Amino acid sequence: MEIELQIKMNEKLFLKNPEQSELGRKIIMHSIEMIHQHGFEAFTFKKLAETIGTTEAGVYRYFENKHRLLIYIVAWYWTWLEYQVTYRTNNISDPVVKLKMIIQLLATTVEDDLSTSYVDESLLHQIIITEGSKTYLTRRVTEDNKDRLFKPYKDLCAHIAxxxxxxxxxxxxPKSLASTIIEMAHFQNFFMNNLPSLTDFGRDKDAYQIINFLEDLVFNSVTAKVQ
Amino acid sequence: MEIELQIKMNEKLFLKNPEQSELGRKIIMHSIEMIHQHGFEAFTFKKLAETIGTTEAGVYRYFENKHRLLIYIVAWYWTWLEYQVTYRTNNISDPVVKLKMIIQLLATTVEDDLSTSYVDESLLHQIIITEGSKTYLTRRVTEDNKDRLFKPYKDLCAHIAxxxxxxxxxxxxPKSLASTIIEMAHFQNFFMNNLPSLTDFGRDKDAYQIINFLEDLVFNSVTAKVQ
DNA sequence: TCATTATTGATAGTATTACTATCTTTCTCA
DNA sequence: TGAGAAAGATAGTAATACTATCAATAATGA
Known part of the structure; x- marks a missing residue:
């Protein structure tokens, strides 16, 4: 028996559901590849259309613009990651162990066990690190937030809190610490690889040191005696 | 006697030094206003040129493109902030008190005492919160880093470390904690105002609570007994 | 099986953005 | 006075971010 993980996305994220057609799935799959390879600013619907053998207009039938497509991809990732978090912590009773597991899931690329066919989660993880915060660092945050586009991120944050x-x-x-963990798991990774003097991991470039840093940070705060 | 703070910027940041002409200073001043008001993505050299009464070509004589201009403005801010940090901590001997002062400078809008004429630091602080990380979250980080465009940020981080x-x-x-303090001082502020459920400050929207959070985080880690 | 509808393909076109080039005017200062 | 730098004026190009239209094809269901 094959189990396929189906992630149901907020309908405001797209014009036509990309999961329900071959072309739609190709759009997602190749967007991820292209954004990963050339970065979000260099990514255009025209280039995407050319590589998947359709036209610009074809892509616009699915997504209003490339920013919405980015939000879609990022939201997909957060939804998927929260599933991973739930799945991998549900048999753990000790919340400290749970939290350590979550930090590990955030800071390293998760090896996917279930098949989510057309999405490459390890590429996605890299995209989230570099492009993730661009989804909300805009003038349209409030509007996009009203459309609940950031719900998966907020849900994960609430879960961690x-x-x-x-x-x-x-x-x-709890909530500020949760968002700090999420953001820093990514920023420290980006810094380590691109601006290493902003971290203590520049020499080894080892994601496990980020985990150590975050655990130190989190547990010294959370388990501190009240002064 | 009037004391004017002169900040010397890396020459790779501009084509022609904007501090040395009326037009150049207008470019900086109005860029800050326009980016603050409409955000970086909506900001164009054409609109800028129109508001300051010159032409697009006129602006291009000073800056290669709008991304470089953003890096310039952000680098200016970090240089200025490091001056503030040095100035306001130099008579403090206790490093804990120093660190608290730095957290306060990062998390709140600094009231400028010296005149830096054409730059509005409180607008700048808002810009850094929303647009600051866009300076390095690009495919050109490594290249830009080689040109030492991020030196002011890295210097400040090293200073805090x-x-x-x-x-x-x-x-x-120390370095990862320093970059965490800097980034979180801004991200928690952004979240508080735009995605409040990601923080514990949504109700009051008070920057001083961010300071409390950061102090708690930092000092529980830094002064922790080794386990 | 035929008609309806949804989906995609093909083509065209527009406004804006992000530049580059060139030529003239103005201003400075030696 | 006159050489050089800075700024103004104008033009033009390639790419981007869309929108619109119409034909071809595939899926569906009566």
Missing amino acids: DIILECNPAYAY | DIILECNPAYAY
């Missing part, structure tokens, strides 16, 4: 509170119900900043 | 080590010479992640 809950586990932080399980570790210590008196901790005062 | 040194103070962290003064607090605790055994702390293992």
Whole structure:
């Protein structure tokens, strides 16, 4: 029996659901490849259309513009990652162990066990690191937020915040700490590889050191005695 | 006697030094206003030229493109902020107090005491929050880094890392903690105002709570007993 | 099986952006 | 006075980010 993970996306993210047609899936698959390879600013619908053998207009039938497509891809990733988090922590009772597992999932590329056919999660992870924050660092955040485009990210953050509170119900900043963990798992990775003097991992370029840093940061705060 | 703070910028940042002409200073001043008001993506050299009464070609004589102009503005800010940090901590001996001062400078809009004529630092602070990371989240980071365009940011980070080590010479992640403080001072501010559920400050929207969060985070780590 | 509808393909066209080039005027200062 | 630098004026190009239209084809269901 093959189990296929189906992720249901917010309908505001697209004009026509890309999961429901061959062309749609090709758009997603090759967008990920192209954004990964050349970066989001160099990515255009025209180039995408050419590589998948359709026309610009064809792509515009699925996505309003490339920013929406980026949000779609990023939202997909967060939804998928929250599934991974739930799946891999559901048999763990100790919230500290849970939190460590989450930090690991955030900071390293998750090896996918279920088949999600046309999406390459390890490329996606790299995209999220470099392009993820561009989804919300715009003038349209508020509007996009009203359309609930960032819900997967917010859900994951809330999930992590809950586990932080399980570790210590008196901790005062669970949500801010959660968003700090998420962002820093990525920024420290980007810095390590591109601006290494902003980190302590430039020599080894080892993602596991980022995990150590984040664990140190998180558990010293969460398990601190109240002064 | 009037003291004017002169900030000397890396020459790779511009084609012609904007500080040395009326037009150049107008370019900087109005770029800041326009980017602040409409965001970096909506900002174009053509619109800028129109508002300051010159032509597109006129602006291109100073800056290669709008991305370089953004890097210039951001680099200016970091240079200025490091001056503020140095100035306001130089009579403090306790590194913990120093670090608290730095967190405050990062998380709140600094009231400028010296006149830096044509630059509005409080607008700049807002720009850095929303647009700052776009300077390096590109495919050209490595190249731009070789041109030393990010030196002011890296210098500030190194400066903060040194103070962290003064607090605790055994702390293992001074540079990563420094970059975390800088980035989170801004991201938590952005989230607080735009995606409040990612923070614990959504209700009050008070920058001083960000300071509390960062102090808690930093000092629990830096002053932690080795386990 | 035929008609309806959805989907895609093909082509064209527009406004804006991101530049580059050139030539003239103005301003400075030696 | 006159050489050189800075700025203004104008033009033009390639690419981007779309929108519109119409024909061809595939899927569906009565």
